[in-house]
Amino acid sequence: MPSASSGSHKAGRTLTVDRVAGGGLAVFAVFVLWQSRALPLGSLANPGPAYMPMALATLLLAAGLAIAILGRDTPGVGSLGFGEWRHAVAIFGACAFAALGLERLGYRLTIFLALLFLLGVVERKRPVVGVVFAVGFAAGTYFLFDTLLRVQLPRGPFGL
């Protein structure tokens, strides 16, 4: 196991967390600056719609560069643990499915399928448990919000 001082010394020569983060912010700032070209800038005395985004993007660019320059002492990117990435992708996928399906399949069907996927496939719970939980939760929340609180939730095929 390397010592702390050698670790930080090594970090000074490689990609560190702050260098990546600062670089990312700087790239985003440049992207905003590029995109703002399409809008009228106005003048210092009479700012247009692009004025504030450009001023803020310039500030973000400066902050990003400062973070990157000052960040050579921080741990290397390799130290970041992404062990949970499979789970994270699966959860994101379930949420994305919910966003896509909500107005096509209706609230109850979409949430039922998303919950069934999360419990059955991601968490590997017994199918019966998954189905009971998914049906109960989808129907229960629908009743609470749509029926009792009158929040209009989308209905899908067959009025589901």
Add this chain to the structure above:
Amino acid sequence: MLETLHNLAVGFSVALSPSVLLYAFVGCVIGTLVGVLPGVGPLAGISLLLPATFGMDATRAIVMLAGIYYGAMYGGSTTSILMRIPGEAASVMTCIDGYAMARKGRAGAALAIAAVGSYVAGTVSVVGLMLLAPPLAAFALRFGPPEYFALLLFGLLVLAYMSAGSMVKSLAMAVLGLLLGMVGIDQMSGYFRFAYGVVELGDGLGVVPVAVGLFGLAEILATAGQAVQPKVIEPKLRELLPSRAEWREAAGPIGRGTVLGFLVGIIPGSAHIISSFVSYALEKKLSRRPQEFGHGAVAGVAGPESANNAATSGAFVPMLALGVPSGPIPAVMLAAMMVHGVSPGPLLIRQQPELFWGFVASMYVGNLVLLILNLPLVGIFVNLLRVPYPYLYPAILTFSILGVYAVNGSVVDVWIMLGMGVLGYVLRKLSFETAPIVLGVVLAPMIELALRQSLAMSDGHYGIFFQRPIAATLLVVGLGMMLLSLRTFIRRGLDWRARMALAEKGES
């Protein structure tokens, strides 16, 4: 003073009448339930239930709607503490230390401190509302666009200055939030900015999807797949209430949060949100152990919770005394009053003293009802944490999607939440605080509008910010804090350089 007490006695005679008391209780119960459900905040709650009050007389209707308002403000802290999902933007700061306390097995203590803090803040600020309404409201009216711009800038600078972590990182996050807040129609020119053809983005990024994504979803993405799952917390009865040491730690922040929240609440804008951010930053700076913030500091719950509840009462000052709503929720309340034939303003106190003082007295009663209602419920709420995480997180995800969708009935908001969830997940890995992003998103449209209106007022001269005393004072204090931060920053830099020099010497 005697006259005030006499008027208050009249108010209590109205508020303690059985029917008004019942409506205050019903309002508080509904408000708490609305607040506990993520996504359905006080604004949605009041808007949804407004038609239900049409058949009531004005006093009962307004007392019930006010009960929903501060009930929801309190209820929002429950999901923040237990699940790290802010019911609405004002609860964002409670997520940080409240959730950390819950993970340490102190969820009951955090909920109890939030309840008592909210009660104290609510009650004390009603005294403020009663005594200071007319002069403070008159002062708040002196805020034009330049003062407003200076105040908002000051708020951002305070947040960056008070941050115990890297000031550059906090500022970068606030600027990122401001940039995200630029999405949508430009209020001055009508141009669509960064909407890429998505019509729903015309209104900009909503605060609820941004906050739920950055806090709730990011937390789930980061923890659900960990090899060691978050432990199921099984709180014991004696652990439900705060210890004596925790009460002592909470006392100061509750007091400061109350005063700060009330004063900020009077000023137009999203006061309850700003007050909780500023209170958190203040407590972090004043703390002897700032390193505990983010890891379950009692002051990190007590301060912001008190501040946002005090701001709730503070927001009623300009609404009742001048008929000027200081934010979207008071605006809906104002509309509700007008529907019932009541015109808030300077004449309200003189022409309808029973309604005004009855409303004030009902706020005392409502706060007490909330405390009585919520302290015994702490045990029930905390039991949610007994649910194993593989079942709990899908349930949280469902509430998040549902709550975010319910705000505008728009799937685009769900996509925004997903995007913010991924951003929050990545930023969390890179050790960035995400709270300033939410503040930036809230402040961006206001700060830009205030700047451009100020420049329109002054024919493009930036001197206007220094010619007006309130704006100049706020800017000078803000800039002074920035310079102080720079001094510390440079010193820290020297220390770092000195350490490096020493290390190199040691190596050679």
